[in-house]
Amino acid sequence: MTQYFATVARGLEDLAAQELESLGAQHVSTTFAGVGFEGDRSLLYRINLWARLPFRILMQLTTFSCANDKALYRGIQSIDWSQYLTPEQTLAVRATGKNPQLNHTHFSALQVKNAIVDQQRQTFGERSSVDLENPDLAVNIHIQGSRCTVSLDSSGGSLHRRGYRPAVGAAPLKETLAAALIQLSDWTPDLPFLDPLCGSGTLPIEAALRGLNIAPGLFRDRFGFEFWHDFDVELWDQLQQEAEEQELSDLPNFIGGSDRDPEVLDQARHNAYSCGLSEQIVFQQREFADLEAPADSGVLMCNPPYGDRLGRDQDLAAFYKLMGDMFKQRFKGWTAFVLTGNLELAKCIGLRPSRRFVVYNGTIECRLLKYEMY
Structure with a gap:
């Protein structure tokens, strides 16, 4: 079982937890603006496809002690990034949270990026380019107190962007x-x-x-997990096909x-x-x-x-x-x-x-x- 975390709008944690449980999530727990849960790869794909409330579904890689920038750099370098990223793929890092020594998310994200690309140079002699808009791998770190949690963003762009709404009026609802x-x-x-x-x-x-x-995920062009090294295209095709077969043809009212x-x-x-x-x-x-x-x-x-x-x-x-x-x-x-x-x-x-x-x-x-x- 893999640890996952769904980011949600503040105040909707309990509602999102109910939705995730209905989709098969296990050991569900709520926290501020998020829901933790466990499941397998099929669940990860299914929730990205079906969930209507979360923004992003993160897959947790590890946590480590992180009191300052040096500890953050060491902790990131302790991960074998060749399992997740090749130099030909693009990279983006998003940081949230802070502690007294790491109180600027842009600086924390830069430290993480440097640790990853420095490891790539040592391993491959070349490094990934940064793409903040549509990266092949989106890394998320969250710093809380003296701990850092490292995750991969399986959704890519926020799930509120269904893909059907290029046209919006003034002050649209997400x-x-x-x-x-x-x-x-x-x-x-x-x-x-x-x-x-x-x-x-x-x-x-x-x-x-x-x-x-x-x-709602049927309208999106891409998900982050489609660019992961372990992406199961047959499983993903099967889940999409099953979703299409479950659609109703007409509204009852x-x-x-x-x-x-x-x-x-x-x-x-x-x-x-x-x-x-x-x-x-x-x-x-x-x-x-x-x-x-x-x-x-x-x-x-x-x-x-x-x-x-x-x-x-x-x-x-x-x-x-x-x-x-x-x-x-x-x-x-x-x-x-x-x-x-x-x-x-x-x-x-x-x-x-x-x-x-x-x-x-x-x-x-x-x-x-x-x-x-x-």
Whole structure:
């Protein structure tokens, strides 16, 4: 069994742990912004393919005592990097964490890079080039106290970049956060789903992917593990084929989004097209005040502007009041969820939430507010 670590958004650790367990992870434990677990190579591939909440899946190589830069250099050189990297392959190093002697992540990453390429020169007489964008091998180190943990990034780029969304509107939700909000809502595909402020369509698209049982990793061009020396192409092909065979052909109920901006709706339609959902999601240009419920019951979820990213707007308080009025008047029988980073604006909705979930949209502490409309 190999030790793995999934990096996740702050506040979503328990939710991500549940997802990883459902995919077969063993000995799961949560920590700040991450989930540790164990499994085999098949599990590593499967989680990269299927998990909707993590950013990266790291495979742990070793830990060692690391009080200062010299100890860091020695510890990295104690690893036989020829098992993982040849001079023809490119390299990137990402460092997180710190201690009193290693308190700058850029410096720590540079020390690690130097230790690796110095070993390569001694072994091969040549060294790998650095590629920060698309490296063949991404090394991750995390320094906590006097210990350093060294891992390989099996995901490559962050898993929130599904690969279907080249077009984004202003202040878009990360796909991983959108998936987490949907999971928190307890929405099931037999219920209608509507985002009346859909922007570039992330929430309806993530709902449709879940509703059709489509693995989000199928849209990505590459994963980090595909460039590892022990990459099992047959196993990977098999897992992708199995994922494609498990897809459903049609959604059991309505999933849609609306927005007042025709240009941002074009982006949403383009993103839906990129993952084969053009015929599954209904996008409409509509003012919020003209909104009508598409069914007698369902889940409404939206991420209205809350000032911190899109700029303060004198009309935001009035808009939040409008949301509350619309929920009461036109969405009886529905459950509404509003993500906001501005609790003062949230009061303008004028309704008492039945639940509040703390989540982070980037660095902004937000609340996902649940309103049950009887």
